[in-house]
Amino acid sequence: MNQSKLYISPSVVIESMRDNGYKNTAYATAELIDNSIQAGATCVRLACFEKYKNRGKQIEQIAIIDDGKGMPSDVLHLALEFGGSKHREDEKGMGKFGMGLPNSSVSQCCLTEVWSWTNPEEILYTFLDIDKIKNKEIESIPAPIAKELPEHIKQAFNGEIPNSGTVILWSRLDRLNWKTSKSIKLHTESLIGRIYRRQLSSESEYNKNKSPLRIVFQCYEYNDLTQSYLEVSSESFKPNDPLYLYTDTTLPTLPAPVSKISAFAVKDIREFPIEYEDGKFSTVIVRTSTLKPEVAKALRATTDDKIGATVWGKHMKKNIGLSVVRADRELDLIADYYINDNNTKDRWIGVEVEFEPVLDQFFGVTNNKQGANKIKYIPLDKLASEVVDTEGKTEAELEAEYLRYLNEDAPWDAKVTEINQAIKDMISAAYKEIKDIGFTGVKSSSLSNTTMTKTDPTNIQATIAERQRAEEYGIVGDDAEPDVQSISEHLKNEGFPEEEVEKTIQEIIANNLKVMFEYREGLDDFFDITSFQGFTLIRINTEHSFYSKFMKNANEDERKLLNLCLAAWGRMEKEATTNIQKECRNTRRRWGMMLDEYLGDAVE
Template identity: 85%
Template sequence: MNQSKLYISPSVVIESMRDNGYKNTAYATAELIDNSIQAGATCVRLACFEKYKTRGKQIEQIAIIDDGKGMPSDVLHLALEFGGSKHREDEKGMGKFGMGLPNSSVSQCRLTEVWSWTNPEEILYTFLDIDKIKNKELESIPVPIKKDLPEHIKQAFNGEIPNSGTVILWSRLDRLNWKTSKSIKLHTESLIGRIYRRQLSAESECNKNKNPLRIVFQCYEYNDLTQSYLEINSESFRSNDPLYLYADTTLPTLPDPVSKVSPFAVKDIREFQIEYEEGKFSTVTIRTSALKPEVNIALRGTTDANIGQTIWGKHMRKNIGLSVIRADRELDLIANYHIADNNYLDRWIGAEIEFEPVLDQFFGVTNNKQGANKIKYIPLDTLAAEIIDVEGKTKAELEAEYLNYLEEEAPRDAKITAINSTIKQMIDDAYKSIENLGYKGFKSTEQDEPENSVIKTDLTNIQATIAERHRAEEFEVDGDESDPDVEGIKEHLMNEGMPEEEVEKTIQEIITNNLKVKFEYRDGLDDFFDIASFQGFTLIRINTEHSFYSKFMQNTNDDERNLLNLCLAAWGRMEKEVPPNIMKECRNTRRRWSNMLEEYLGETVE
């Protein structure tokens, strides 16, 4: 008699399913917060439980605790299955994919336990244990049973368990990005505040007739004497708005007389209607915002330097980019969506695109809700050149001809392309409004400053700097949070024989543009490229006498050279992140590769 078999054996695939693309622990916890919000929670707690180990304090468990509507037995049983969630039935809900709870959990830990209740007298429990699945002790999610909450979880409720709710507890944490509650808080407060800014702000439209959501970070430390956990910190997350349209955010209080206003005002709003099923339409909304003139004046009054170096400018530089909003929740902040002018103006504008989950396929939303693959700007004339004869045609004519072609051949692609082009145009318009008000370079035109007071920098320096900041959010190393060590850079350049006037200009270029990475071309180096790292800064120097430069790099166009430079910047970041015991070997490898490259290129073959 034939017996049916599982299509895929859980014990075989469970480890590979852990590599599911979450950028870091903060994004993984956000998946669980989504579920809490969709369950109607008014308060969500992110609780870390620490114990002292031989190397100091370390997180033992992380819990997401909410007062939502809870789950009955059948729903709870489905919740830990991949793709089994009831959220798939909610077209407009945050969850929808049904992957969030198991996907995010296995990406961080080996044991996930869930308690949920619709009545505090009957708390249900089930779990997902990777080790038991691998050892074939467990082939399916256990049917929920009645089981009381652990004492330390009850403590997180401050002694009063709500009438309904859910607790998700991660243990055997083998894949955390950060090992202490201090690090978790440092890296999650900005991100969680930005992802859920609308839910957290009292000024948001989604809180018009209700109180804002509370997301609370709680830290507990195990006491060996009492054999119990003691709370050492409890703090609510605040909204972090990259459009700066709310006043109640993490941005430091503005100076008087603008201390109680939002820094930016809406610049433009445009809408698109997208047909996602026959006869069914959904609205896509694009917004831009720009710094208010009165706020510019107030900030200029606080400093003799440029505004970008103030506490407000430094906050804003971490929020540069196009914010992608789905179901009132941010999926991504695309930092390099469209950079127009060496970053002088970027932090003084905001840009946002918003859509409903019914358009997930249209925009290419990933199932871990960390991005939308089809929201990206590619110049239309570049696309047009691939299929249209460009000779004798202006850029505008090429763009119009390309859009007409798409309308006939691929209407869906035409709509996506039109949306991306509109975003780019609205960003350009916001830049122009700032320039017209005299904000360029963070300088007031009324001060009659010389034109060279702001030193422009190469676009690749900006792109590498943005990539470095994003990488630091996931894999922080010493110095990432620091401003560049200006004195160290100056001393290094002077010791290499760079003229003092050139040194000063380089330093000003770094300061003015808030660079974390800078490229330089020079002769006299031993290798093709050299990397000098300072506190908060990386200098990458490219040898103009190396055969790879003379035979190839100097003949490339700007785009090709930028790509090559970014490859070198990635190597530089890799050297920063490797453990100290192999750092020397990485540098030796760079040198050996450089010499080998010289040998392989040899004389050019005619």
């Protein structure tokens, strides 16, 4: 009697399946977050568990933890099979290829464990172990069994396991791009925030009738004394919107008077109906957005340089490109898609193309959901030259002939080409509007009749850092507006001229400052810190040897870095208890005196 054999031996192919094209660890974790969102999760936790090794801290495990609807035994058994997911049955859902969980997992680790439950009294467990598959110890995913969650995973739930949910735990992490939780967070927060901006923003249409999704980054360190993991940080991801239409994003707070509005406004929207099956249509939507004139004016007023050099301009520069959105999540940001300006000033516009999963084949979506191969701009005359006679024909004639050819021989390709051409035209129109208004390359010193008050960019950067710190480690007074009356009285008591006090107050109000630096003579210490409700004034002594021997001749970047160090000290003093604050002030004074002694004989 002949025994049936596996068509493909898992032990032979498993290693090659690990090279499945994920750009990095952040994109791999996004696959798992997709599954959580599709399972109806309201909170997804990305938890890193670290231990100290010979070379310092290193991640031992990564977990994706959610409070979604969970999986019964039969669904869980399929979830780790390549192509076995039930998500194929949801033609509009994020996950559709049935490859996300096993594909992303094997790209990063050798052991993937999954716990899932539809009620917390019966938690089911199974796993995918690459080493056991390679050694032919197992050739299929084990049937789920009842198994309790590990204690450190329970801890990540903050003591209360939800009524349903799923935990995916990666161990034996041999293919991570980054080895520490700090690096993981640094490289994922902007990307995760951009991929799931619609789910995370309270202002998006996606959340019109529900609360925004929370994606939380948690870090745990192993304590040898307690033999357990202790939480060292927990922070929610913010949306990162490349169209800049939301206000609750990672973009630093805009300066007054535009601090409470979005940076961009919608410029144009076009829709393209696509027949993907006989009688069935789906709509492709293309949007562009442009920087608002009033925002451009406010940004110009903060600098004597181009506004691209400000913290807002630098943020926008990182989001240059065409955002490809599928099922309300970003697949890719194509940075080089018809950049209209050689100096990449297109950061003052945003553009996205949006479609449903039923158009995956139409756009050539990859099964790891990291791109759409057919969304790319190629000049039509170049395409035409490959299939039609070019001799004696103008560019317009070539384009028209090429489109006729496509409509006859490949109607889908014709429609894709039409959409790509429309995106290019919309980008050109958006950029023309910006160029005509003159947003790019204009220095504030060239402006006239403006009521804005300029400030040192370091004041802005320190203010942004102060606000970000306050969000995570808030203290009394953080939410208060700067007490301008107290500031004014303090400056007057210090002997400031009336007109200088007024100028300083206007600068604080106009730029929505929480931190401000000032240089002056006659201070007792190298630097002095005065805190009011909602405001910190840092004064630097221009008569101190450190100022005369270093700061006076330092370049802008060096001075900015030192000032931000002083701002961090100021925040530390504010967060300290009363007794510690007194010791901080004494230490600051002693250090300033010692610094003066050490530098006294230094060469100028």
